[in-house]
Amino acid sequence: MPTKSVKRTEGRARLNRERVLRTAVEVADEEGLEKLSMRRLGEGLGVEAMSLYNHVSNKEDLLNGMIDALYGEIELPSHDDDWKTALRKRSVSVREVLLRHPWANGLMDSATSPGPGTLRHHDRVLGTFRNGGFSLAMTAHAFSALDSYVYGYAKQERALPFDNKEQAAAMATGMLVQLPASDYPYLHELMAKHVLQPGYNYADEFSFGLDLVLDALERARDAERAG
Amino acid sequence: MPTKSVKRTEGRARLNRERVLRTAVEVADEEGLEKLSMRRLGEGLGVEAMSLYNHVSNKEDLLNGMIDALYGEIELPSHDDDWKTALRKRSVSVREVLLRHPWANGLMDSATSPGPGTLRHHDRVLGTFRNGGFSLAMTAHAFSALDSYVYGYAKQERALPFDNKEQAAAMATGMLVQLPASDYPYLHELMAKHVLQPGYNYADEFSFGLDLVLDALERARDAERAG
DNA sequence: ACCTGAACACCGTTCAAGT
């Protein structure tokens, strides 16, 4: 009896949307978003650029699909944790995903229509607030405030011109020369007396702000209930 | 006695870096960043694209310069206000500037070296915290948390696929069909019972989160002092 | 149904040549 043939040209899997998106993410991770052209992506898949148009309608569709695929990597808020713990974990996960795929954050600005992965993620976050005792109006406030902070932090972190502590120290020392105390006294002070001191790590600022926002949201929820 | 001639070809001012940057910002505002090519910019200045390379070293330098120019539009924190008022006003100003130049926020991610306008702005913000009684460590925390929120909010706001309330309502009604309550119950609820209700405006969420962060920073400052 | 080669209308940037 006939079965579906698994034989493909040169053993290469047949092209499909998922494989196109996955390879696109890999190329962007390894070579940067600016190197991700339809021709380069085709090359990575052993195919001509024009074949891609059978699986994505254009480059914008490709980029939207890549973003939606990333939402699948983010840890959804767990039903087993209380709202604050659940959202803390998922916020840490958002940051990790954006560190792993540094090209993604800037792309979200222009991403037009959210895909199913994106919608599912947002739905679960909203549900976590609702089940944590937040009113509908307070949930809207809280969702906006929390995600503004989380994505904004990832953006600031990415804008830093170094990837690790050693580079940061070298960079900061170099910058200090460019930052005369006469022109920029407070930047100079912060660099010399804090950022360049042993033990400082910008990455640690994430937790401070995250707890600041989560604790403040809890207070806002309680104030509304009391009021 | 000879004076400098003011006569220019066709009365056009002589090209210089400032004029190049200003025109580039205008083109990006009016036609979008993706339309801002060296050829298009040259056209806007009545000059061939290649002439621009006498005033910017390449496109990256152009984009960095545009970002730095925008910092000049942001209202610096005033010395006459208390720290919270001063930073509230400047945060509102940041958001207004990013609404006026929607292409800028995404660009800041990749902006490599900060220009003098950027440094001056950051120095004044840091100084406002310091003079408001924040320790050096708490100033680093506060600076990171506040700007993460402000830039993150602008980013979320920009990601919304509509520009005003009417469009938002039309869009949301259309989306509601795409958001079956069975798949996305909380998104559905938020849309139907809150976002689509008369009087709701996403723009209002900015103030809530901004005050949330500023008030929380004040508490953190006071807790550190007391501790 | 899926893939391709050639073509179109663009890019950023270089370089030698003009003034």
Place this chain on the structure above:
DNA sequence: ACCTGAACACCGTTCAAGT
């Protein structure tokens, strides 16, 4: 010193043609 024309090595996308 500043501006330009031609050229190079790229883009995203279309379309008719192949299988």
